[in-house]
Amino acid sequence: MGSMADGKDPAYAGACEAIERTLEDAGLEWEHPSEGTYVVTLPGTRKLSTTCSLSVGAHSLSVNAFVVRNPDENHAAVHRWLLERNTRMYGVSYAVDRMGDIYLAARLPLAAVTPDEVDRLLGSVLENADGSFNTLLEMGFASSIKREYAWRTSRGESTRNLAAFTHLTEPSSPPHS
Numbered sequence: 001m002g003s004m005a006d007g008k009d010p011a012y013a014g015a016c017e018a019i020e021r022t023l024e025d026a027g028l029e030w031e032h033p034s035e036g037t038y039v040v041t042l043p044g045t046r047k048l049s050t051t052c053s054l055s056v057g058a059h060s061l062s063v064n065a066f067v068v069r070n071p072d073e074n075h076a077a078v079h080r081w082l083l084e085r086n087t088r089m090y091g092v093s094y095a096v097d098r099m100g101d102i103y104l105a106a107r108l109p110l111a112a113v114t115p116d117e118v119d120r121l122l123g124s125v126l127e128n129a130d131g132s133f134n135t136l137l138e139m140g141f142a143s144s145i146k147r148e149y150a151w152r153t154s155r156g157e158s159t160r161n162l163a164a165f166t167h168l169t170e171p172s173s174p175p176h177s
Contacts (some may be wrong), residue, residue, distance in 0.1 A: 003075065005119055008112075010060070011110035011111055011113075012036070012056060012058070012110060014113065015056045015061055015113035016036060017116075018054055018113050018114050018115045018118055019056070019061075019113070019118055020032075020075065021036075021039050021115050022037065022115045022118040022119050022122070022146055023040055023129075026122070028040050028041065028042065028122075029037075029041040029069070033176075036052040036055060036056035036057070037053065037054070037055050037056075038053070038055075039051060039052070039053050039054075040052050040054065040122070042065075042122060042125060042126045042129070042130075044126060044129065044130035044133070045130060045132055046133040046134050047067075047129055047130045047133035049127060050065050050066070050067070050129040050130060051065065051066060051124060052064070052065040052122065052125050053065070053142060054118075056110070056113075058165055059107055059109065059110060059111075060107050060108060061107070061108045061110060061113050062105070062106070062107050063077040063092065063104075063105065063106040063107075063108070063121055063125065064103055064104070064105050065092075065103060065104045065105075065125045065129055066104055067094070067128075067129045067133070067136065068101070068102050068133065068136045068137065068140070069099075069100075069102075069104045070099055070100030070101050070102075071102075071103050071136070071139070071140025071141060072140060072141050072143065073102070073114050073140060073141070073142065073143055074102075074123070074139050074140055074142075075140075076092075076159055078102075078136065079096070079137050080139045080147055081095070081136075081139060082094035082096075082102065082136070083156070083172075085128070085132065088122060089128055090124045091106050091108070091118065091120060091121045091124045091126045092104045092105065092121065092125055092128060093105055093106070094128075100137065103126055104109065104125050105130055106121055106124075108121070131146070134164050137165070140167060142168055145162060145165050145168055145169065146169060148162065149162050149165070149168075149169040153154070160165045
């Protein structure tokens with residue numbers, strides 16, 4: 001194991017080892033582009049994959065994962081939903097960058113970085129990126145989804161990957177009596 005963390009502060013080296021062991025044990029696809037930086041691909045079901053960056057600093061581990069780009073519409077409702085979710089999530093929180101794109105972010109002191117904790121954080125990233133993906137698309141991109149559906153159907157193209165949004169794309173049926 002060891003690697004580039006050798007010769008560094010023991011907490012730094014321990015954090016790097018914990019991350020590497022967790023990623024290996026989980027069988028995840030990951031890269032180590034520079035010292036203290038790990039980029040892992042988390043497989044999902046709604047969001048096909050979530051790229052998550054783990055960066056070991058002098059005093060803390062930062063975790064960042066892109067969830068969805070800046071919504072096209074309904075910003076206030078999307079941001080309120082994110083803030084309400086933040087109170088119920090383990091270890092990570094939704095954040096918005098200067099472009100309005102939505103991320104999950106976490107910061108953990110190096111002393112708390114263990115394989116179990118890295119696994120829990122990655123699980124929380126996956127649960128909150130993948131689990132909320134369709135809701136965020138529906139809230140922030142409903143008009144785009146409807147346009148895409150109409151364009152595809154007019155050309156006879158597949159709408160299979162829009163199946164989760166049929167309630168947005170198909171005419172509503174009258175209420176049952």
